[in-house]
Structure formats: structure tokens, C-alpha cells
Amino acid sequence: MNTVVVRYGEIGTKSRQTRRWFERILINNIREALVSEDIEYKEVFSKHGRVIVRTNKAVEASNVLVRVFGIVSLSPAMEVEASLEKVNKTALKLFRKKARELGIKNPKFRVTARRITKEFPLNSLELQAKVGEYILENEECEVDLHNYDIEVGIEIMEGRAYIFTEKIKGWGGLPIGTQGKMVGILEDRKSALAIFLMMKRGVEVIPVYMGGEDVKELWLRIKKFAYGSKGDLIKVESLEKINKIIKDFGAKGVIKGLQLGKGAEEEIKKDKGTFIVPVYYPLIALPQEYIEDVAKRIPL
Numbered sequence: 001m002n003t004v005v006v007r008y009g010e011i012g013t014k015s016r017q018t019r020r021w022f023e024r025i026l027i028n029n030i031r032e033a034l035v036s037e038d039i040e041y042k043e044v045f046s047k048h049g050r051v052i053v054r055t056n057k058a059v060e061a062s063n064v065l066v067r068v069f070g071i072v073s074l075s076p077a078m079e080v081e082a083s084l085e086k087v088n089k090t091a092l093k094l095f096r097k098k099a100r101e102l103g104i105k106n107p108k109f110r111v112t113a114r115r116i117t118k119e120f121p122l123n124s125l126e127l128q129a130k131v132g133e134y135i136l137e138n139e140e141c142e143v144d145l146h147n148y149d150i151e152v153g154i155e156i157m158e159g160r161a162y163i164f165t166e167k168i169k170g171w172g173g174l175p176i177g178t179q180g181k182m183v184g185i186l187e188d189r190k191s192a193l194a195i196f197l198m199m200k201r202g203v204e205v206i207p208v209y210m211g212g213e214d215v216k217e218l219w220l221r222i223k224k225f226a227y228g229s230k231g232d233l234i235k236v237e238s239l240e241k242i243n244k245i246i247k248d249f250g251a252k253g254v255i256k257g258l259q260l261g262k263g264a265e266e267e268i269k270k271d272k273g274t275f276i277v278p279v280y281y282p283l284i285a286l287p288q289e290y291i292e293d294v295a296k297r298i299p300l
Helices: 016-036 058-065 084-102 124-138 189-200 215-223 239-249 264-274 288-297
Strands: 003-008 043-047 050-054 071-081 108-115 150-157 160-164 181-185 204-209
Touching: 003 016, 003 058, 003 160, 016 043, 016 050, 016 058, 050 058, 058 071, 071 084, 084 124, 084 150, 084 160, 108 124, 124 150, 181 189, 181 239, 189 204, 189 215, 189 288, 204 215, 204 239, 239 264
Parallel strands: 108 150, 181 204
Antiparallel strands: 003 050, 003 071, 043 050, 071 160, 150 160
């Protein structure tokens, strides 16, 4: 594999000017993730609603980039010239590799193709049929469009073909750095989840804590998803001291892990009198099942 194809979601719904700004931030966060994890890459660029990462460590890069917010899915891929001969040969090679990995004889498969740009002479359905026929001619297998073992994906853009057999689900959301800065009060597992969910919404979080060295471990776990955020854990003596940090960093809000229950209303009233910016409680309206699912996936 020599490329990672990155797909994003919410960014694509913005205006052209806003989308380009979001894409720049996403690309910067991708580069930061690769550099911080010592994964070499040749180039990162966006085109036609995709971000392309050229690297000879596509699988390793994918394992890191799946933690970058803003990415809906990604695929380690082979980038080749968009000729039918090269697409056929590469698709067959990746099909055989995937079949060996799965340990399946006579696998069921399907081919999905998309011409993102239209210069390729075959349309998407014709390309799917041609590549499927080529695989059938050279391997013991069968086509099954619904109950398949292997899916060969092909995307065509500007004379290049990107061929893959995996589509890895990302966290989605927005790239960190697109929604300003907030101070996150890290006290326990719930507050760590609250900070995580606000980072997923594109917020750059400055984490603070007042005591308990065990919270450092919580921060290390969520920091693995904080590409694009320059903040590191700051110890404070009291909640009132947080207002100085808010001013120093130009933070637009405070994040707390409060949930509905006994004493919640009193805490909200107290927070309004304590902090000079609005306080956000991301967990307050979320189902407990969703919160537990996110905690397991991080994991916390």
C-alpha cells in the first residue's frame, strides 16, 4: 500500500470558502498525527472531497489517523495510473492478499467503483463489471453483491486510481481547532468523556485539574485523540484560578462532566457565578448507553 484515502463528512456541508479552511486544519492535524507517531509520509493534500496521504506505511498511518477527528472513514490503498490494465492487475493483487489474510477459499466478493472525476472512459458500473470479470477469470471465487467476504473498492480521480479492500470507520466530528478553545476541568472519568466529546466537536481543549495524580492517566488516554490541540495538563489550586487561564488562552468556555441528578441544578448555578465564560456540560442530555459505549471505545 502506498496511499491512505481519507473521507470526511461534516466539513463537506460547509460553503466552499469554509470547507477549504476546514480542510487546511484537517490536513495540518493529519500531518501532526503522522509526525508525532514517527510515520514518514511523502505528501498530504486534498482534492474532490478526499484527503490523500502518500506514504509507504499506509497501514500504520491508518491506525493513527483513525483517531483524528473530522475523519469519517479511511482506506489503505494502492494508487496507480487509471488504466483498465493497471486497475485490473492491482485489484486482483489486493483481492488475493485479502483472501490470504482471511484464510478463505473460494471467497464471495463484490467490486464497487466511483468515478469522482469523469475522464475515465468507462462509467462506474462498467468499471465494476470489467474488474469483477477479471477477478473471476483469474481466481476461484464468486460474485455476491450482498453477502460478500471481500469488497474491492476503486475510486478514480484525475487520471489516478485508488484501489483498496478496507474501509475503516473514523470518529467523524470536526477537526480540532475549528471551534475555538475551551478549558476542560478534568476530575474523573465523566469529565474526561466530556472533554473528549467537545474535542470531537472541533474544540481545542486546555485541560486543568486540582488534585489527584490519577487524572494524569485519564488525560494521556484522551490526548491520543487530541491532534491539533497544543494544550497540556495544567494544575490549579482552585476553580477561581481557572479564570486566569481562560483569559491567558482566550478560551470561550469551560467544560465539565456534570450529568443530571441530585445537586446538578445547584452546581450549574454555582458555575455561573464562578466562571467568566459559559460552562458546557456535554454529558447532561446523553443516554447512559451512549456514554458507556464511547468510554469503551476510547477506552476509559
